[in-house]
Amino acid sequence: xxxTTAALVGATGGAGTTRTCLELASALAAAGxxxxxxxxxxxxxxxxxxxxxxxxxxxxxLVTDEADSPLAEGLVEYTPAPERAALDTETLxxxxxxxxxxxxxxxxxxxxxxxxxAAQELARRIEEAAxxxxxxxxxxxxxxxxxxxxxxxxxxxxxxxxxxxxxxVDAAQTLRGRLQDVGTSADAVLxxxxxxxxxxxxxxxxxxxxxxxxxxxxxxxxARGVEAIMTAVDAxxxxxxxxxLADGGLVDRVASLRER
Numbered sequence: 001x002x003x004t005t006a007a008l009v010g011a012t013g014g015a016g017t018t019r020t021c022l023e024l025a026s027a028l029a030a031a032g033x034x035x036x037x038x039x040x041x042x043x044x045x046x047x048x049x050x051x052x053x054x055x056x057x058x059x060x061x062l063v064t065d066e067a068d069s070p071l072a073e074g075l076v077e078y079t080p081a082p083e084r085a086a087l088d089t090e091t092l093x094x095x096x097x098x099x100x101x102x103x104x105x106x107x108x109x110x111x112x113x114x115x116x117x118a119a120q121e122l123a124r125r126i127e128e129a130a131x132x133x134x135x136x137x138x139x140x141x142x143x144x145x146x147x148x149x150x151x152x153x154x155x156x157x158x159x160x161x162x163x164x165x166x167x168x169v170d171a172a173q174t175l176r177g178r179l180q181d182v183g184t185s186a187d188a189v190l191x192x193x194x195x196x197x198x199x200x201x202x203x204x205x206x207x208x209x210x211x212x213x214x215x216x217x218x219x220x221x222x223a224r225g226v227e228a229i230m231t232a233v234d235a236x237x238x239x240x241x242x243x244x245l246a247d248g249g250l251v252d253r254v255a256s257l258r259e260r
Contacts, residue, residue, distance in 0.1 A: 011162035026217030032093035206235035
């Protein structure tokens, strides 16, 4: 069975996990998928800052006080139209939707959302989304809380998101061990290249994601970005999107670092 749910886990704080989730979601939507993005990083609440409009029920409410409410009541459409300058738009299917479940809550509810019982409810919500969406991405903080453990154990696959630096190499290795401690493993490592080095030093990564200069989503603006994000989707979901470039060529994914 093809993977539907994927937890993207930050190896460090500020690794770029939220941005990477949105870039992958944008590429999947361009291929016609309906995508859900969950925020399990309750403390930083980074996904909420990417959204506009009023939030009614957030992720923490749906796993605590509003556990009986429909998932749809907490979902917010991610509406910024991505610039797809690098893609042949005539070959694209109808775009899928991106629906986000952000976290934005007072401290008291944040604390209750981190209990073991609330984490079990988060796992149920992930399963619920998997039945309604083609793909589910979970923005997951470094493994050290009940919601993070629930995300990586409930998802079909787990991917480590880490800086493309020596610090990132060390952090990714530590996170691999922690994933094993909770009974799962890292299916992929995505290195976020903030410094433009173009590689992950001293270790293998399944994809190196550039630090895009444009606001998210920005991966589909250049052939290099499309190549990187398609390689990342393949690493996370074991799936080839087959997006076509504007010049008529298919993306050359031979550059995937897994083949080094």
